[in-house]
Amino acid sequence: MYTIGQAAKLTGIPAETLRAWERRYGLTPPERTNAGYRLYDDAALATFREVGRLVEAGWKPREAVLALKDHDVEWLPDAREFVEGIASGSLDLEQATATLGVRFAVQPFSRVVDEWLLPMLGFLGEEWAKGRISVEQEHELAAALMRRLGLVFESAAVQRGGPVILMGLTEGNRHELGLMAFACIVRSAGLDVRYLGPDLPAEEWGRAAKRARPAAVVTTAPSQADLPQVLAVLDAVRAIVPDVVMCVGGQRQYEVGEPVIALGHRFGEAAHSLAQRLGVAV
């Protein structure tokens, strides 16, 4: 437990400000000693830091506090707890995804993806394999997350005129979430991403390439069955744009081999290196 001065030192927010936040917006009324001294716990400090980050990002403190109160930080548990909540049915999906929106505002998007979304998808796959998550649960979650990511995608500013990047899934592949997250990151960096959607046959990739003349093409290979599809897409696109850069993500990305580039499992860095390869400053 910390007194207000210690809390101020640890969070970097002046004690007067912490008191003002409590007085004005009712932010985390702390426990008190017998004499009336405030005593904060670690959760309170975490909340202060979250509010601080939002304020630093330009939010009005009132709005920041309200947002964090509505979607209590405690409510977005770590990835494993989240999946556990889905499996047991104890998680309110509506509230959890709304909280994710606040998360996106508090932390850099790519960090949330690398440290939360991708691990979460991994756990989800495990639990699904064990039969602890039903198809309909997985569907509903995927749809909700796609909407959240779509919000980020739409709010990213694009600079037209630069190199075009085509993203989509190969025939038979419908696992959109990872790719969409990557698309959001790349688009947030200002690149012109064209998102084609799931389950697209190789010849359609050729048509898309003819229309868009992409500098790069990104897809994923979550299972072994996707590998030949990825190569087919490579052929189809290369027939139109011979020197196109092709990148691939997903569990089996390293099994595709030259000249396809594996993106790795850290999307922030992957997006960065993709931008560099295309000669675009980020």
Add this chain to the structure above:
Amino acid sequence: MYTIGQAAKLTGIPAETLRAWERRYGLTPPERTNAGYRLYDDAALATFREVGRLVEAGWKPREAVLALKDHDVEWLPDAREFVEGIASGSLDLEQATATLGVRFAVQPFSRVVDEWLLPMLGFLGEEWAKGRISVEQEHELAAALMRRLGLVFESAAVQRGGPVILMGLTEGNRHELGLMAFACIVRSAGLDVRYLGPDLPAEEWGRAAKRARPAAVVTTAPSQADLPQVLAVLDAVRAIVPDVVMCVGGQRQYEVGEPVIALGHRFGEAAHSLAQRLGVAV
């Protein structure tokens, strides 16, 4: 929620300009705080970006907003032109969805769906049948429209505690757009819609019903092949909730028959009558 300064920073449009647009064209009168401060949500920000995009592309702001709002605008030719533009490749998808977004902001959402989106989907199907629209074009458009509708879905206020409505597509059916538009309308009316996504087998509908205890279930039957699936879903859900209300949309909705309710092709009215049937005031 964002203040006007925040909105200006996030959209890149000066606050004075946002106020001028509101004053001159009535663009998205926002909520206000007690003190009169404007508060914008994500959908409003999307609209601003869309108008900005149109202005950047050479539209006049007045036309970008008012022309899309005026009553004497012919909707159907416009939807046809839209599809024509997609087919010929002369239409910029970003710009096209931008006009749709502005319409959502200045017209009742259900009217835009009834008079523009649904006819447009009809034309799109026709051209697709004629081979004038490729699969990848249709995919990319569908993904973009789903993102835009998802934005509406997410920014619609929900009142938990009321009757739950389950929406999704039956096994093999992946035509999400119509259903998603309907989901947006119903959710905007304050009802608790759970959107399950496409391609869900009947037994999974049963599982979802066990979790959510829905008062109503909505799906679509765009082709004849979907009819048996719809009946299978009805059986599966009724095994859990015997007196559930089941509604169906899509081209073949009238061929399902009792006790399934056909929604008709005017979603505004359909949503209204669904709400009435559930005893909810809208």
Add this chain to the structure above:
DNA sequence: CAAGGTTGGGACAAACCTTGTACAAAGTCA
């Protein structure tokens, strides 16, 4: 006990937002 931290509340300047009016640059039209 002394020194330093904490309590509440009031006060205040800076930053932000409000409405209304004004104006220059650019476009439109007869």
Add this chain to the structure above:
DNA sequence: TGACTTTGTACAAGGTTTGTCCCAACCTTG
């Protein structure tokens, strides 16, 4: 061409929000 409209931006006067400061009284620690 000249008159008129449109549009982005600017400014003034006034209200709101917010970080910070002050202060007398109280608490904790050495």
